[in-house]
Amino acid sequence: MMISSDLMLMMGLAAIVVGGAAVAYLWASDHRRVIARKRLRAGLGGGNQTAVGPTHSLWLARFDPSWLSKLSEDPLLRPLLVRAGWRDPQAVSAFRGVQNIMTLAALIAVVAYWLLQGADSEQWFQPMLLSFTAVALAYLSPKLLLRRIASQHQQRIRDEIPVFVHLLKVLFDAGLSFDQALLTIARENRQIIPTIAVAIDTVMRQIKAGADRSEALSAMAADLDVGDFTDLIRLLRQIERFGGDIQQPLMEFAQVIEERRRSGIQDRVGKLSSAMTVVMVLFFLPALMLLLAGPGFISILESLGAVE
Numbered sequence: 001m002m003i004s005s006d007l008m009l010m011m012g013l014a015a016i017v018v019g020g021a022a023v024a025y026l027w028a029s030d031h032r033r034v035i036a037r038k039r040l041r042a043g044l045g046g047g048n049q050t051a052v053g054p055t056h057s058l059w060l061a062r063f064d065p066s067w068l069s070k071l072s073e074d075p076l077l078r079p080l081l082v083r084a085g086w087r088d089p090q091a092v093s094a095f096r097g098v099q100n101i102m103t104l105a106a107l108i109a110v111v112a113y114w115l116l117q118g119a120d121s122e123q124w125f126q127p128m129l130l131s132f133t134a135v136a137l138a139y140l141s142p143k144l145l146l147r148r149i150a151s152q153h154q155q156r157i158r159d160e161i162p163v164f165v166h167l168l169k170v171l172f173d174a175g176l177s178f179d180q181a182l183l184t185i186a187r188e189n190r191q192i193i194p195t196i197a198v199a200i201d202t203v204m205r206q207i208k209a210g211a212d213r214s215e216a217l218s219a220m221a222a223d224l225d226v227g228d229f230t231d232l233i234r235l236l237r238q239i240e241r242f243g244g245d246i247q248q249p250l251m252e253f254a255q256v257i258e259e260r261r262r263s264g265i266q267d268r269v270g271k272l273s274s275a276m277t278v279v280m281v282l283f284f285l286p287a288l289m290l291l292l293a294g295p296g297f298i299s300i301l302e303s304l305g306a307v308e
Contacts, residue, residue: 082223084150085195087202099142106138107131153195157226160193162261165232165254167193172246178236179207199224214240228257 081091088094110131167189171181185193186201199220206216214237221233235253239246 085153102138106134110134156195160196169250
């Protein structure tokens, strides 16, 4: 099937026009939703409250219409955003807005490049393949980047757990209650353990608003999905429920954490040694053999040449 250049040009221009119209529609519809939220808060007496979520999140959420969210709903996106440290109510809509913007921008860029290079009716498969690849990469790359950020966020929590345990022990030794110790860590130790302090501060706000302490801590541990942190929260819940001395269990848990970290470091060192062995065999050993055996081989060759 042959496609004329005029038809291809019209298709490209139509795609750009439709994309611009979609952006304008999303902008206008979200602007109406923002006005409706403000009127609702004013009607409920909450005119002095802060807006829901940061300004940039609300702006990005404009590019995530409700019909498109329902069409490609991802139940794993919200937990992944929480593990990455983004608990904003508009985080899902903002992230999907980023995906939609990048996808639309990639499509427009490919179509514009296609038109500037000149549309060839006989070479239509390559531009279509390029368009599909660009759109797929633009849509999937934010998710891949988010997974990497979530993994780094979880690693920071693992690194802060030993300090968190020792801070808890010091505060309990000083006579602070459970809530006072958590509140002190959340408010006064953000420079020492910033990632855990932010998570604890969120939990303390929920408890202050009326949430159950045990359930709030369990939900936080489940959202962060860090094994050592989940074990620590489970230990604190058991101590709070059944009572008893808290210093000794914390010290034993700190020793367990240190042993796990030591074992992890030993495993990484072992893997690094194996990798270095391969590198030495491939690169260092040939050079060493040439350096050690080279003069001997040269002497033998010279002797044989002299005999001949």
